[in-house]
Amino acid sequence: MSSPSAPPHMPLDGVSVAGVKRFMAEIKDAFPDTAHDVTTRQVCETLVVPRTAECKCAYIDVLRQRSAEEAEDVQRATVFVSHAWGAKAMDVLQLLVYYADNQADRLEDPPIFFWLDIFSHSQHEDMANDLTTDWWMQTVLNTVGGIGKMLLVLTPAAAASTNAPLPLPQPLPLTRAWCLWEVFCGVGLPNVQIDTAVHRQLSETMKAAVLSSSAAETFTTMLDAISVDAAKTTKPQDKRMICDAITQAGATAQLVDARVRDAIRQWCLSLVASFVREMEQPGDEAATKTKAYATMCCQAGTVMQALGALEYATELFNKDLQATISVVGHQHKATGTAYTNLGVVYYHRGDIEQAVDCYSKALKISVVEYGEDENTAEAHNNLATALHAAGRCAEAIQHFKKALAIFSAARDKATKQQQQQQQKQGGEGDKEQGARGGVDLQQQYDTKLVSTLNALGLAYDDAGESDRAIECHKQALDILKRGHWGENDPTIGGTYNHLGLAYASKGDIETAVKLLEKALEAKRAAFGDVHATIANTYSNLANMYNALGDFDRCIASYEHALRLFRQTLGEQDPTTARTLEYTAYAYAKAGRFQEAVDALTTTVALYRQHLGPQHMLTTTAEENLASIRRAGAQQGDAPPPTGRGGQGEEGEEGEEGEEGEEESSEDSAASEDDGEEEEEEEGEAGVWQQGDWGAWCSML
Incomplete structure (x- = not known):
């Protein structure tokens, strides 16, 4: 028909x-x-x-x-x-x-x-x-x-x-x-x-x-x-x-x-919120002071957080905390958990001081309720992470070291008990099974040690103690290599990344490049060719080549990072926009003015859309765009970008800009965590929800 x-x-x-x-x-x-x-x-x-x-x-x-x-x-x-x-x-x-x-x-x-x-x-x-x-x-x-x-x-x-x-x-x-x-x-x-x-x-x-x-x-x-x-x-x-x-x-x-x-x-957010409202009976204050209500608020908050509704999650975790205190009091393990959950969501929102306050209260409860055990070590880690994000590196280092000491002692104790148990086992099959259990137990503790060592290394690096940072990351690598991780495990890739940046802080750029290339190799083997954490390492490599004055490789690395961020995070994500901005500056330094203008024009549009015309990042990018346009019109050597935001001062080579670029890359890398820390309560600097410009800006 x-x-x-x-x-x-x-x-x-x-x-x-x-x-x-x-x-x-x-x-x-x-x-x-x-x-x-x-x-x-x-x-x-x-x-x-x-x-x-x-x-x-x-x-x-x-x-x-x-x-x-x-x-x-x-x-x-x-x-x-x-x-x-x-x-x-x-x-x-x-x-x-x-x-x-x-x-x-x-x-x-x-x-x-x-x-x-x-x-x-x-x-x-x-x-x-x-x-x-x-x-x-x-x-x-x-x-x-x-x-x-x-x-x-x-x-x-x-x-x-x-x-x-x-x-x-x-x-x-x-x-x-x-x-x-x-x-x-x-x-x-x-x-x-x-x-x-x-x-x-x-x-x-x-x-x-x-x-x-x-x-x-x-x-x-x-x-x-x-x-x-x-x-x-x-x-x-x-x-x-x-x-x-x-x-x-x-x-x-x-x-x-x-x-x-x-x-x-x-729809999911609305549905989950309705489950909480069902338990909130108007005029019945007692309904919100029960264990069942606290549990629902906690679980609903966890879902809200996972779906990126951080404001709702904060409200629900606060309700959980108040209900828990009503049921068990201020000094209880459950209250400590409620403070930890609330600290996590404050941290993810970029409200670091509130996170520090919640984590501090959780730690005090943990010390009383658990003593110096692994729960307390986790509480030290949480507080240290928030202190580090707040720029209080000396305090963060002390808490990371306390966590490290507790984990090390717990590992030694558990290993000794495992060996004693194996000696008591008679059959070969029992011994073999015990050996496998011992390996699993060692890897469990080694994972915590590696995570804490890397976090401690990052804190040392930000405190200006690059030698101690290098020592921490090397210790983490030694544990990984003698353990049961493969050479291409993402945790090894992340540790190489951290170690490379620590050498860069020390001024050894050549070594940093070699280590970052090892990080790329491990990450590709673990994640494939397309992953945000691989983009982070390319961005870090671009910073190294910039410091070496190798602008061709710098640009190539930024372009590769930009492609991957667009594929994994999207065009509208703040990390993508920031990487595009740095790519524009690399074009300008290489004398590729039109490409620099095109890239920075797009960046300015994104900043205006998501941050507004008066935001510091917007005005800085606009000032730099005007400077690059003038340089392009003159067809001379491009001056370094001007303006605020750590982009260097006019007439210099923009070393501050290099530091700013490296810091941004570390922030974005931390948001992916290089595949090494999966535990939500530990957290890291720069963990914003994808596309959340507000939380991202608060971490800068």
Whole structure:
């Protein structure tokens, strides 16, 4: 059949709540024994298609003709419904009714009429086959935009269809390409509101996930699993059409995934917050002074933090702290944990003094409750990390050293006990098993020692004691090499990186370059060619080549770092913007003025967008841009960039600028941690959420 010269117009009419309820009754009549099990697809094939076969029309057209009462159920739609065809039809329809009931008290809203595909669009394949990708793309945009409100109906996936290794089954619509495309369209259109209707079973599952030991992983894994490439469609041609529509819209699958994830992230945050509100009964102050409430606030705060909602996480961890104090008092292990959690989120927000205060209180509790054991060592590490970030290096060094001493003593004690146990074991099999256990135990303690040694080395380096910093990083390397880490372990790569920067601080740039190249080799073997921590090391290498006056290699390294940051963090991330700024200065020093102007112009635009025109970084970059433009116009040697922000002074070689570049690279490297420290409570300098400019600026 040839394509029609004028494709049909998608009606914007929908069905009222009464019409939805009537259709639910018809489903029960048609499927008396299985009404609650049949899918939307089965209902469409059994009821909708036969009833519209004669006119080859949409179901709403049949409703208009059946009776005056049913005709009144069809009016201009106020809500576009996005749902999965594999979901149970009664679940979808019941959620529409619940949604409408919850909106009933909002008098300012018009009566609800749902645009649901099985009602509002013809379900006859011979009609759909004539429609082009262009038609579908524009029609979805026009329909969603014309209605102005989208309802994403989140239903659980059937147990048999959940093959992905997730902590909980992925909500079914998040596995369907049509739903992802519809949400993407809704997010991208101005003045379109996206609401969610959540199946009770899914909500209860999510609540249980919040209270689980893997709460943060559950939610981040669910978001990471959203992929339009992996999503399914009933018809293969629909998947091809959606992929074509994405391309024709000037988008990519990665962009679709990112925007849908952000929309679902907002739903997750709202859902988690609702679990806390359920326990906060108005007028019942006692409800917020229970262990159960403290646990919910703590777990919800952990999820909020993992999803980057640091302000909400701070509020919840404060509630957890107050509830915990009400239950167990100020001097208790649980209170210490609450202070630690609060310190972590303050640290991530860049509120370092608040983090120091929380970590100090946690340490005092730990000393009383645990004595000089590993919990106290962790508390020393936490406080030292925050003190280091606050620039109080001497105090940080003392606490790192105390943590190191406790970990060393604990390792020696555990090793001795392990050896005594092995001597008592009789059988060869028992000895072999004991030996394996001893190796695991040693590696556990060695990991803590390496982490603390590297952190101590960084503090020494910032305190101007580069020789002691080098000694710490070398000790860490010795532990790694004699232990059970491979030469290409990311921890070894990170330690080489730190050691290289310590030699750079000492002025031995040649040695620094060699060590940073070793770091690159180890990191590539561990992470592949594309990873933010590899970009950090390229940025550090660029600083070294800049110090050597090798601007060609400096530029090449910055360009490589910039490509990787764009791939891993995105164009809008502050680390990407800062690296682009330094790349511009390298271009200027090499006399490549136009490239410098182009790069710095983009940087200024990013700073203006995210920081505002009056921010120091913005004004400094603008001053430097004007200076480079003048130098380019004269076609002479470029003067070093001028202005504030550690970029050097006019007439000098910009050594301060080199230090500023190196510091920025260390900050960004710390945010990735070079793969060596995974424990959240330890933290490091410069740990901001990706794209969080406010926290990033506070760490500079």
